[in-house]
Amino acid sequence: MMKTASRKPCFSAIFCGTALLAPLPQVLAQSSDSAGILSTTPQSVEDLQRIEHQLQQVLPRVLPALVCIEVNNGSGSGILVSEKGLVFSAAHVVDKQGTVLKIIMPDGTRLPGKTTAQNSESDAGLAEITTVLNKGLPRVQRTEKLPRVGDWVFALGHGGGLDQKRGPMVRLGRVVSLKNGVIQTDCKLIRGDSGGPLFNLNGELIGIHSRVGSGLEDNLHVPMKDFDALTEPPSGGKAPLPPSPEQDG
Numbered sequence: 001m002m003k004t005a006s007r008k009p010c011f012s013a014i015f016c017g018t019a020l021l022a023p024l025p026q027v028l029a030q031s032s033d034s035a036g037i038l039s040t041t042p043q044s045v046e047d048l049q050r051i052e053h054q055l056q057q058v059l060p061r062v063l064p065a066l067v068c069i070e071v072n073n074g075s076g077s078g079i080l081v082s083e084k085g086l087v088f089s090a091a092h093v094v095d096k097q098g099t100v101l102k103i104i105m106p107d108g109t110r111l112p113g114k115t116t117a118q119n120s121e122s123d124a125g126l127a128e129i130t131t132v133l134n135k136g137l138p139r140v141q142r143t144e145k146l147p148r149v150g151d152w153v154f155a156l157g158h159g160g161g162l163d164q165k166r167g168p169m170v171r172l173g174r175v176v177s178l179k180n181g182v183i184q185t186d187c188k189l190i191r192g193d194s195g196g197p198l199f200n201l202n203g204e205l206i207g208i209h210s211r212v213g214s215g216l217e218d219n220l221h222v223p224m225k226d227f228d229a230l231t232e233p234p235s236g237g238k239a240p241l242p243p244s245p246e247q248d249g
Helices: 045-065 225-231
Strands: 066-071 074-080 086-090 100-104 110-119 124-129 152-157 169-179 182-185 197-200 205-209 220-223
Touching: 045 066, 045 074, 045 152, 045 169, 045 197, 066 086, 074 152, 074 205, 086 205, 100 124, 110 225, 124 225, 152 205, 220 225
Parallel strands: none
Antiparallel strands: 066 074, 066 100, 074 086, 086 124, 100 110, 110 124, 152 169, 152 197, 169 182, 182 220, 197 205, 205 220
C-alpha cells in the first residue's frame, strides 16, 4: 500500500516497466501449454519477441479493468472481476469489512466503494463500487488453475502511487515457486502495487499482489481459490462469484 500526498486522475496510455518492440506477426498460440516457449527459458531473440508479442496481444484486454483504490491516507491497486463493480484486491489495502473507499477508473473517474470481505491471513480482499451504474464495467477472465514454476506471467499495478502522466506499471516475469498455494514470482513489486493483478500470458487472472518489497522473497501473490473462500456464507453454502467473461479470439 502506498501513501499519497496528492490525488490525481489515474491512468495514461503509457506502459512503464517493460519495453515493447514493434508488432510481430501472429505466431504464438493462445495456450501456454501448446506454446512451450511460455514456460521455458528463451533461447533466442525470436523467443523473446514471441513472448513480448503475446504480452502486446493481451494487455488491451486487461488494462481497462485495472483500478486504483484510495482508502484513508493511502492507496493501492485492484482489478474488476464483474461488470457490476466487484473488485479483487489485497486485504491490507481494502481494510476491514465496511470500510469506505474511492475506486478510480482508468479514465480518472472516481467512484464510491466499500470493502465487502477480507481475510487477513490469506490477504485476500473484496470491494465493490456502491454507486448505481448505467452501463457494465470492464472485467477480466480468471482461472483457479495454478501456474507452473517457470511459467511467464505479468503484473499490473500503480507502483509508486497514482500517476496519470506515467500510467500503470507493467512487469513481465516468471513464477519462482508455489508454496502452500501462494504464488511467488520475480516480477518486481513496490509500494502501491499491493492489491494489483497477476496474469498468465493468456490474460487470465491468477493472483493478487500481497507482499511487496525490495527482495525477491517479497513478491508474493494470493491465488484465486482464496477469493472464492470469501464468498462462503456462514451456513457453509457457497455463493459463486460472477462468471468470468469469455475471451475474444
